[in-house]
Amino acid sequence: MSLILPHKVERIESPFIVACEGFGDVCLVEQLLKLKKITTCRVGCPSRTGVGGDGKDFLNKYLSAISLAANNGAVQMVRGLLVVVDADDSPETAFKLACSALEYAEYPIPDSAFTPKDENGVTTAVYLIPGKNETGTLEHLSLGAAFDSSKSSEPCIDSLLACIGRAPDNEPNTLAKMKMSALVASAFPSNPWATLGPLLQSSRNEIVPIESIHFKHLADFLAEFCKE
Amino acid sequence: MIESIKIRNFRCFPELEVYGLKPINIIVGENASGKSAFLEAVFLSSAAVPQINLQLRAWRQLGTQLELRPDSSSYWGLWEDLFYGYDLTRPITIEIAGEGSARSLAISRAMDSIQVVPLGVRQNPFSTFPYPLLSFEWSKDGAEKIRVVPRIKDNSLVFDGGSSEYFPTSFFGPHIPDPPQDDAARFSELSKDGKHQPVIDALREEFPFIKSLSLEINSGTTIIFAEVEGQSRKFPIGLISDGVNKFLSILLSIARNPHGTVLVDQIEDGFYFKKMASTWNVIHKFAKANGTQIFATTHSQECLDALLPVLEVNEDDFALLRASRSEKSIEFSVSNGRRFASALSQEFELR
Numbered sequence: 001m002s003l004i005l006p007h008k009v010e011r012i013e014s015p016f017i018v019a020c021e022g023f024g025d026v027c028l029v030e031q032l033l034k035l036k037k038i039t040t041c042r043v044g045c046p047s048r049t050g051v052g053g054d055g056k057d058f059l060n061k062y063l064s065a066i067s068l069a070a071n072n073g074a075v076q077m078v079r080g081l082l083v084v085v086d087a088d089d090s091p092e093t094a095f096k097l098a099c100s101a102l103e104y105a106e107y108p109i110p111d112s113a114f115t116p117k118d119e120n121g122v123t124t125a126v127y128l129i130p131g132k133n134e135t136g137t138l139e140h141l142s143l144g145a146a147f148d149s150s151k152s153s154e155p156c157i158d159s160l161l162a163c164i165g166r167a168p169d170n171e172p173n174t175l176a177k178m179k180m181s182a183l184v185a186s187a188f189p190s191n192p193w194a195t196l197g198p199l200l201q202s203s204r205n206e207i208v209p210i211e212s213i214h215f216k217h218l219a220d221f222l223a224e225f226c227k228e
Numbered sequence: 229m230i231e232s233i234k235i236r237n238f239r240c241f242p243e244l245e246v247y248g249l250k251p252i253n254i255i256v257g258e259n260a261s262g263k264s265a266f267l268e269a270v271f272l273s274s275a276a277v278p279q280i281n282l283q284l285r286a287w288r289q290l291g292t293q294l295e296l297r298p299d300s301s302s303y304w305g306l307w308e309d310l311f312y313g314y315d316l317t318r319p320i321t322i323e324i325a326g327e328g329s330a331r332s333l334a335i336s337r338a339m340d341s342i343q344v345v346p347l348g349v350r351q352n353p354f355s356t357f358p359y360p361l362l363s364f365e366w367s368k369d370g371a372e373k374i375r376v377v378p379r380i381k382d383n384s385l386v387f388d389g390g391s392s393e394y395f396p397t398s399f400f401g402p403h404i405p406d407p408p409q410d411d412a413a414r415f416s417e418l419s420k421d422g423k424h425q426p427v428i429d430a431l432r433e434e435f436p437f438i439k440s441l442s443l444e445i446n447s448g449t450t451i452i453f454a455e456v457e458g459q460s461r462k463f464p465i466g467l468i469s470d471g472v473n474k475f476l477s478i479l480l481s482i483a484r485n486p487h488g489t490v491l492v493d494q495i496e497d498g499f500y501f502k503k504m505a506s507t508w509n510v511i512h513k514f515a516k517a518n519g520t521q522i523f524a525t526t527h528s529q530e531c532l533d534a535l536l537p538v539l540e541v542n543e544d545d546f547a548l549l550r551a552s553r554s555e556k557s558i559e560f561s562v563s564n565g566r567r568f569a570s571a572l573s574q575e576f577e578l579r
Contacts, residue, residue: 006563011552019415047573047575048572058574060570061569061570061573061574062570062574063570064566064567064570064571065567065571065573065574065576067567067572068548068563068567068568068570068578069571069576071561071563104566105570106566139576
């Protein structure tokens with residue numbers, strides 16, 4: 001198990017950490033680590049006390065907590081810390097927020113997203129989802145993978161949302177979340193609380209294939225970042 | 229305030245250096261990771277009287293009934309467990325740095341030796357050979373060194389010299405409350421100086437049903453009584469509650485040790501969990517007002533969680549010391565208040 005979840009972490013003794021803003025990102029990263037057979041990395045997100053708010057707001061405390069848990073006497077165990085956040089409407093704003101969390105926790109601050117910064121034996125980097133120079137969220141990335149895998153599902157979902165008449169025209173993040181919810185519901189018909197995270201981790205996940213080309217950039221970035 | 233501590237060859241520490249200490253220091257770690265030994269090191273360095281080791285022995289359940297014989301094994305049996313690995317050849321040193329708190333203690337075999345030859349009694353001839361004694365040497369800036377070499381005489385321990393006022397410190401061991409006379413004495417001294425009311429106010433902040441405190445004679449012993457709301461007769465404070473009694477002991481020690489240190493092993497004992505947050509709040513406020521530094525150990529996550537509200541708004545006043553044992557040594561990692569608060573708010577396991 002590579003997850004760092006509340007009530008579990010005592011000491012962090014793996015050399016690489018991925019800190020995500022939300023549980024969905026954690027599930028994706030964990031699956032990609034498995035896909036790439038990376039065993040030296042643990043992944044987590046701010047605690048459940050953050051549910052209901054924006055995960056980014058709790059990143060500073062989460063990273064600071066990681067720095068405490070990674071401090072084993074005189075030895076700093078963590079060699080690499082990757083922060084994964086959604087770009088949302090502005091990659092620049094998202095990057096600044098990730099950097100301010102790193103600064104709060106007294107970790108090195110990268111000069112730009114996707115570019116690791118090495119300082120005092122610790123490497124940090126910020127990865128913005130869905131990818132370089134893009135706006136959006138984990139749902140955008142996952143929808144890409146889902147619709148690639150099942151071409152017929154995209155117009156189907158579009159018409160469902162058009163039919164129920166609630167699809168907002170000018171809120172692409174909300175729209176993406178609505179589409180993703182519809183897809184997730186189809187995978188877990190008996191679980192009204194199912195979300196993207198459990199779907200990504202489920203053995204019944206035939207909707208968002210982890211091997212998709214849409215996740216390749218993140219998977220390769222993880223592999224490169226966690227190189228011994 | 230103590231800012232750093234270096235300990236060598238004491239109890240379980242071959243060598244330990246701890247920096248970044250704050251006004252309130254919370255010590256966590258599993259059993260046998262050196263938490264209590266750390267407090268003992270601070271305590272021994274503070275009161276320049278070797279006999280406090282007898283108190284530590286009682287807390288450690290090493291026996292309180294001593295049968296002292298004038299021989300080496302009887303003498304060294306009292307002290308050898310202070311030395312790391314029972315190795316008496318390497319001196320113990322405890323060095324404390326910090327503005328107004330710098331001091332050191334060295335414990336080593338002295339050049340002095342003693343030979344006791346009781347007359348008229350058949351003796352094991354070996355027991356009358358001279359044996360080396362132990363030397364305790366305290367130093368602090370601007371004061372003369374204090375050297376004490378305990379001896380056995382007439383089946384008693386004899387200490388020449390020492391100063392219990394060397395550096396103001398109180399130590400609360402686990403499970404065993406301070407004798408009620410000690411608290412009565414503290415209260416009395418504060419009362420004589422007109423400084424007892426802030427203690428009562430702080431106590432009432434946590435336990436408002438207590439209206440006032442006074443010293444009364446109970447079966448020939450002077451102890452603290454409390455006037456309780458709705459009761460016409462006063463009660464001995466110990467009869468009201470262990471938690472109230474312990475809280476009062478801590479408050480009295482803080483007030484009696486301004487700019488000194490109060491050490492509390494297993495601070496959570498006796499306190500109701502729902503009260504713990506306000507208990508921390510009062511302890512922090514009262515210690516800060518008196519300039520008294522606190523070192524407290526805990527095994528309780530509830531106790532740590534309850535600290536968060538006061539910690540979050542006073543990050544600079546707190547440090548977390550995590551003790552851990554490895555095959556070779558014991559390490560203390562110190563985290564500042566910001567990291568401590570973050571880890572608590574993120575529900576990390578800290579004990």
